Amino acid sequence: MIQPKNHRQCQTSEPFHPAVPEMLLLNALTATIGTLVGVIFGGLLADHSQRKIWKQQNTEEWRGRQVEACLELIAAARKWRSYIMSAKARIELVENPTYGEPVPVFDETGSSLQAAAELSLAKVQLLVRDQEVQRSAADLVSALRRLGTIRAPLPPGNIPKEQSDHIQSLQQDFIRAVGSAV
Numbered sequence: 001m002i003q004p005k006n007h008r009q010c011q012t013s014e015p016f017h018p019a020v021p022e023m024l025l026l027n028a029l030t031a032t033i034g035t036l037v038g039v040i041f042g043g044l045l046a047d048h049s050q051r052k053i054w055k056q057q058n059t060e061e062w063r064g065r066q067v068e069a070c071l072e073l074i075a076a077a078r079k080w081r082s083y084i085m086s087a088k089a090r091i092e093l094v095e096n097p098t099y100g101e102p103v104p105v106f107d108e109t110g111s112s113l114q115a116a117a118e119l120s121l122a123k124v125q126l127l128v129r130d131q132e133v134q135r136s137a138a139d140l141v142s143a144l145r146r147l148g149t150i151r152a153p154l155p156p157g158n159i160p161k162e163q164s165d166h167i168q169s170l171q172q173d174f175i176r177a178v179g180s181a182v
Contacts, residue, residue, distance in 0.1 A: 062127075063182060069127045070137075070178045073120035074171065077140055080113040081167055084148050087156035091148055104148030114148075117141055130181035136174040143170050 083089055090107035106114055124137045147167060151159055 066127045066182050067178070069120065069123040070133070070174075070182065073117070073124050073137055073140070074175065076113070076117040076120040077144060077171065080110075080117045080144055081147065083110055083113050084144065084151050085156070085159060085164070089151065089156065091152040093149065093152045102149060102152075104145065104152050106148065110148075114144075117144060128178075128181065130177070132177045133174070133181045136170065136177045140167075140170045140174050143167050 084091070089110055091110065092105045093102040094105045095101075096103045105111075118141065121137050121141045125134050128134060128137075143166060147159070147163060150163055
């Protein structure tokens with residue numbers, strides 16, 4: 001807008017507003033700031049949403065790993081138990097120099113099954129934070145060690161029924177603890 005040199009020379013019915021360019025600048029600035037605030041707010045909302053999705057996916061992935069470790073322990077314990085109770089099991093009792101109690105020593109097959117169960121127990125203890133799950137997993141593996149100690153001097157099939165039932169009960173306790181915790 002061209003400004004006249006002298007306000008009195010202009011013969012318009014509207015008064016002259018020297019602040020009109022400032023008003024245009026203010027309107028443009030307000031629109032720009034409003035747009036920037038909208039973009040920033042939208043970015044914050046998108047970031048919050050993505051973090052929430054990531055956290056949910058991470059939780060589901062972690063839960064999957066926990067369940068996998070627990071299932072691995074159940075399978076390893078069942079295989080080790082079946083082996084201990086089988087006619088193929090070769091188990092010797094050896095005096096433990098640290099504790100003075102006899103401990104079962106398995107042949108190659110039994111040792112690998114024991115190692116698998118012990119490794120599965122360690123995974124459960126590392127991945128699952130629930131104390132009941134950890135306790136029941138440790139009880140199960142400990143009972144299997146005792147079963148090996150009981151079975152060593154006996155011929156196959158002569159394991160007391162209450163010992164076998166106790167192992168079965170511990171497996172069920174572990175499954176229940178996992179079901180309520182994971």
